[in-house]
Every structure is written in C-alpha cells, then in structure tokens.
Amino acid sequence: MSNAYSKDLERWMPRLIAVWRASRGRGGGGGPETRLTPQEVKEVAAGVRQLSLGLTRERQLAGARYMDDPKLLGAYLLFYWPVSYAQARQVLGELPNRPRQVLDLGSGPGPVAFAALDAGGGQVTAADRSKAALTLARNLAAEAGEALATRDWDPTKKGATLPDGQFDLITMGHVVNELYGTGDAATAPRAALLETILAKVKRGGSLLVMEPALRETSRGLLHVRDAMVAKGYAVRAPCMYRGPCPALVKETDWCHAERAWPMPRVVEELARAASLHKESLKMSYLVLAPKDEAWPELTPGRLFRIVSEPLEGKGRHRYIGCGPEGRVGLAMQERHRNERNERFLKLNRGDVISVTETEPKGDGLALDERTEVRVVAPAGKGVPPPPPEEDAPSSPGTGPRPGAPS
Ligand SMILES: C[S@@+](CC[C@H](N)C(=O)[O-])C[C@H]1O[C@@H](n2cnc3c(N)ncnc32)[C@H](O)[C@@H]1O
The missing domain is CATH 2.40.50.140 (Nucleic acid-binding proteins)
Incomplete structure (x- = not known):
C-alpha cells in the first residue's frame, strides 16, 4: 500500500540494517542491504518476541532498561523502529502546522525524531536515559546524512531538566506508560510532567503523546488526557469532546487508532518469525496545545x-x-x-x-x-477549521458541549 511516507520509510530500512550490523561488529556487505539473512531473522526475532512479551503481554519490561541490552535494542531497531516511525508520520499529518524546532523525549533510537525530521522538522533533539539508544540514533543520523542533536534525559531523576529554548513540537513516543509505575497513582505525576513539558511548547505548537493501543496503556493515556483537560489544556487531536473521556465510563472500553501502513519486508519477516501481527498500525495518541490556547474551531456540522x-x-x-x-x-x-x-x-x-x-x-x-x-x-488528516468568511450560527458542532467543564 502507498502512503505519503512509504518512500521515506523504504529509505530507512537499509540504514537500520547497516547501523544494526555495525553495532554487532559485522561490517556491511558493500551496497545497501534491504534484507536480513535467515540466521539474522532468527536471531532478531527472538529479541522481538522477548520485547513483545515484556512490553505488551506481561509488561515486566515497561520502565526497565531493555534499551541497554544489545539484543533487545537491536530487535527494537529492526522491528519496532519502523512501526513507531510510521505511527508518528500518521499522527504528524494531523498537526495544524509544520514543526521546525522539535524535541523528542524518550526517543530510544529515534524513530519519532526522524519521522519529525522527514515531516519537515528543521532542528530535532532526541532525549532519552539510554546512552546506547542515543548512540544508535546518532549513527542513524550519520548514515542518513541528517543532523540530530541528542541529550540525556530522565524525568524521574531529581533535578532533571529539559533542553533550553522553546519548541514547535515535543513528542513522546511510547514512553509515558513507562514512567511513574502503573495504575491510577501514575496519572497525577504523568500529568504534572506533561504540564512542565508543555511550558516548553511555543504558542501554536503541540505536544504529541503516543502510546501502545493496549487496554491498560490506552486507558492510562485517557486518564492523563482527562487530568490535562481538567487543568484547562485543549486537545488538538483526536478528541472533539471537551468533557471527561466517555471511553473511561466502562472498564472494558478504550480508544485507539488503527491505520493501514506500508509494512517493510524486514518487519514482515520478523513478525512471521516471532508470531506477531503488524498488518495494521494500532496506537493511542493525544495532541495537546500549550496553556491558554483554545480548543480548535471545527468546521460547522x-x-x-x-x-x-x-x-x-x-x-x-x-x-x-x-x-x-x-x-x-x-x-x-x-x-x-x-x-x-x-x-x-x-x-x-x-x-x-x-x-x-x-x-x-x-x-x-x-x-x-x-x-x-x-x-x-479522513483518518490521519486534521479536521478543517470553519471557512474564514463564515459567520456561522451556533451548531451542535461548535456550540457548548454537554458535560464540558466550565
Ligand atoms: C518503547 S521505547 C520508545 C522509543 C521511541 N520513542 C518509540 O516511539 O519507538 C521507550 C523509551 O523510553 C525510555 N525511557 C523509559 N523510562 C525512561 C526514563 N525514566 N527516562 C528517560 N527515558 C526513559 C526508554 O529508554 C526507551 O527508549
């Protein structure tokens, strides 16, 4: 299938393979490689399986230092990196503005950072607590001939700081669910962190939070969404409802996106070998506006x-x-x-x-x-604002919302 970012993703695959092989002390075979050997597929799929169990099923790896294990970092690079890249390209397509200055927090080896660069980001900084992951991100930037700044960041450490300056876009890909433990007690510190981070977003800019589409992680994000809405922050996407998230009413509900994607052959082979399914991209996401910005005006209807x-x-x-x-x-x-x-x-x-x-x-x-x-x-595109000349009468689409906080 063809997406606006298909070609970009295709170009990343040989870079991921080259950087992974170099990290394992294996030189490239000369030209750009788009395939893994059967032995490599077997080796990487074992790591993918371990990551999948640890991050999605049993979740004992969430918040653990798996990026510092070369086998798991390699599996992340070759399997989850393309997934996160494609997810980020999908969601970035909904932003009202093309971001110039970007900060990617919990970047790992940088899939979201590079997605932002490819989506027009001018200066991108990737930040994580894993030195090994940041090294791979820098190696990928060198392989692609791109400029990428990296920085150590761990918000759970006392005195942790964010880089200087203000950003058009700050991204957090699949990291919030790894912070401050699990359950309801994690909501308040996560929301407090997002508030600190939003203070670094320029007016008109956005904070994008992406999370795995599991019931637990998605509902965790919805609780954080409600906490941010209660503090007065506006949601740019995907929500148009301004009250408490209705998907939280029933314990069995959650909210996630699902998009078709141009699955690279390497990902397909690894998915098959690890008995996983990645035919479509599934993720939960939230795009927040900085303090004192209004909810988006919607097209009438x-x-x-x-x-x-x-x-x-x-x-x-x-x-x-x-x-x-x-x-x-x-x-x-x-x-x-x-x-x-x-x-x-x-x-x-x-x-x-x-x-x-x-x-x-x-x-x-x-x-x-x-x-x-x-x-x-359509899914992946922002909801258009009302036409400028319109002096539209109040409609259910733009009027006050039932249940909206005053
Ligand atoms: C699932 S990976 C996501 C990587 C990338 N953002 C993506 O979307 O694919 C989670 C990342 O969060 C980072 N992380 C987890 N806990 C962290 C913490 N306390 N401080 C900084 N980074 C953390 C991990 O090192 C890892 O790189």
Missing part, C-alpha cells in the same frame, strides 16, 4: 470521529462515533442506503464525518434515507 471498526449487524451498519456531543452509536439500516448516505458503509476508524437528520434510538443515533454523510477529515 454535526461531527463524529469513528472510534470503532464497522460493527455489522443483520441488515444494518453500525459504528461508535465520538464528537462534540460525546460518544454515541451510529447506525443505519441497509434499506435506507442511498447516494446521500452510502459513504457510511465504507468508513475507517479515525475518519471524521458530518451527519444530518438523525433520530435518537436506544443509546445512539439512527441514520436514515434523509441523512447526508460527509467525510470532513
């Missing part, structure tokens, strides 16, 4: 972001939508399908749609033959 996969029922199409009025089921009977509403049958998780003419039904909304369904922002 009754808007919902699709936050589920299609939930097919007998003769009917259904999704969960989340928008300025909250999280609601959206359903349409097959017999009501016509050219005004047929877009409803082909929606992706993350698309933002506008709908007209709905009827309340059960705990959701029923669409029918009068309903017009329009995609106002």
Whole structure:
C-alpha cells in the first residue's frame, strides 16, 4: 500500500540494517542491504518476541532498561523502529502546522525524531536515559546524512531538566506508560510532567503523546488526557469532546487508532518469525496545545470521529462515533442506503464525518434515507477549521458541549 511516507520509510530500512550490523561488529556487505539473512531473522526475532512479551503481554519490561541490552535494542531497531516511525508520520499529518524546532523525549533510537525530521522538522533533539539508544540514533543520523542533536534525559531523576529554548513540537513516543509505575497513582505525576513539558511548547505548537493501543496503556493515556483537560489544556487531536473521556465510563472500553501502513519486508519477516501481527498500525495518541490556547474551531456540522471498526449487524451498519456531543452509536439500516448516505458503509476508524437528520434510538443515533454523510477529515488528516468568511450560527458542532467543564 502507498502512503505519503512509504518512500521515506523504504529509505530507512537499509540504514537500520547497516547501523544494526555495525553495532554487532559485522561490517556491511558493500551496497545497501534491504534484507536480513535467515540466521539474522532468527536471531532478531527472538529479541522481538522477548520485547513483545515484556512490553505488551506481561509488561515486566515497561520502565526497565531493555534499551541497554544489545539484543533487545537491536530487535527494537529492526522491528519496532519502523512501526513507531510510521505511527508518528500518521499522527504528524494531523498537526495544524509544520514543526521546525522539535524535541523528542524518550526517543530510544529515534524513530519519532526522524519521522519529525522527514515531516519537515528543521532542528530535532532526541532525549532519552539510554546512552546506547542515543548512540544508535546518532549513527542513524550519520548514515542518513541528517543532523540530530541528542541529550540525556530522565524525568524521574531529581533535578532533571529539559533542553533550553522553546519548541514547535515535543513528542513522546511510547514512553509515558513507562514512567511513574502503573495504575491510577501514575496519572497525577504523568500529568504534572506533561504540564512542565508543555511550558516548553511555543504558542501554536503541540505536544504529541503516543502510546501502545493496549487496554491498560490506552486507558492510562485517557486518564492523563482527562487530568490535562481538567487543568484547562485543549486537545488538538483526536478528541472533539471537551468533557471527561466517555471511553473511561466502562472498564472494558478504550480508544485507539488503527491505520493501514506500508509494512517493510524486514518487519514482515520478523513478525512471521516471532508470531506477531503488524498488518495494521494500532496506537493511542493525544495532541495537546500549550496553556491558554483554545480548543480548535471545527468546521460547522454535526461531527463524529469513528472510534470503532464497522460493527455489522443483520441488515444494518453500525459504528461508535465520538464528537462534540460525546460518544454515541451510529447506525443505519441497509434499506435506507442511498447516494446521500452510502459513504457510511465504507468508513475507517479515525475518519471524521458530518451527519444530518438523525433520530435518537436506544443509546445512539439512527441514520436514515434523509441523512447526508460527509467525510470532513479522513483518518490521519486534521479536521478543517470553519471557512474564514463564515459567520456561522451556533451548531451542535461548535456550540457548548454537554458535560464540558466550565
Ligand atoms: C518503547 S521505547 C520508545 C522509543 C521511541 N520513542 C518509540 O516511539 O519507538 C521507550 C523509551 O523510553 C525510555 N525511557 C523509559 N523510562 C525512561 C526514563 N525514566 N527516562 C528517560 N527515558 C526513559 C526508554 O529508554 C526507551 O527508549
């Protein structure tokens, strides 16, 4: 499949292989290598499996110093690096501005930092507590002919500081869930850290937090989101609802994005060898604005972001939508399908749609033959602001939100 960043990701694969081989004391074979040998696949897949178990299933590696183990760092580089890079390119596509000065915190070997560079970042600094990971990030920059500054950073250490200056974009890829332990007690220190970090974001800039799409890590992020919203911070994406996150109401719910991606062959081979699935990218994310910035003005209309996969029922199409009025089921009977509403049958998780003419039904909304369904922002694109000349009357899309903090 082809994405705007497919070619960029393809160019990174031989660099990752070259840097990994050099780190293991194995010289390159001359030209750029895009494949691992069968022996290498076996060796790296064992590390990938260990990382996957430790970071997703059992989670005993979360917050541990796995980046300082060469086998696990190598597995991270060849398998998770391309995943994080692609996730970051997807989410960076939703930002309102192209970032120039970027700081990537908890960078590891730099997938998010390089994604920001490739998305137009001018000066990028990668920061982590793992010296080994930062060394690989610098080696990758040298291999790519890019400039990347690196810096030691550990927010859990007393007196930890952030680099001088202000940034257009600060990113935190899959690191927040590794800070301050687990459970509800982690929310307050994480939110306090994000507040300190947001003070380093320029006006109009963003803090992007990306987390694994697991129930525990995603809900952890949603709790931090609520804490930040309660402190008065605005969410640029993906939320349009300004009240407490409705996905937290039921213990079994969480919220994540899922996107198709151009999976590199090396990742495919390693996934197969480690019995993992990476056919699509799944992540939870949050883009926050600095203090005293307003929530984004939305294009007029009754808007919902699709936050589920299609939930097919007998003769009917259904999704969960989340928008300025909250999280609601959206359903349409097959017999009501016509050219005004047929877009409803082909929606992706993350698309933002506008709908007209709905009827309340059960705990959701029923669409029918009068309903017009329009995609106002496909997944991965920002929701457009209202047209400048519009002096729009207040609509459910732009008016006060039920449950919104005053
Ligand atoms: C899962 S990796 C994410 C790497 C990269 N950002 C990405 O998105 O793929 C988590 C990173 O957080 C870093 N990390 C964990 N705890 C940390 C801490 N207390 N201080 C600084 N970095 C930390 C680890 O060293 C590791 O590089």
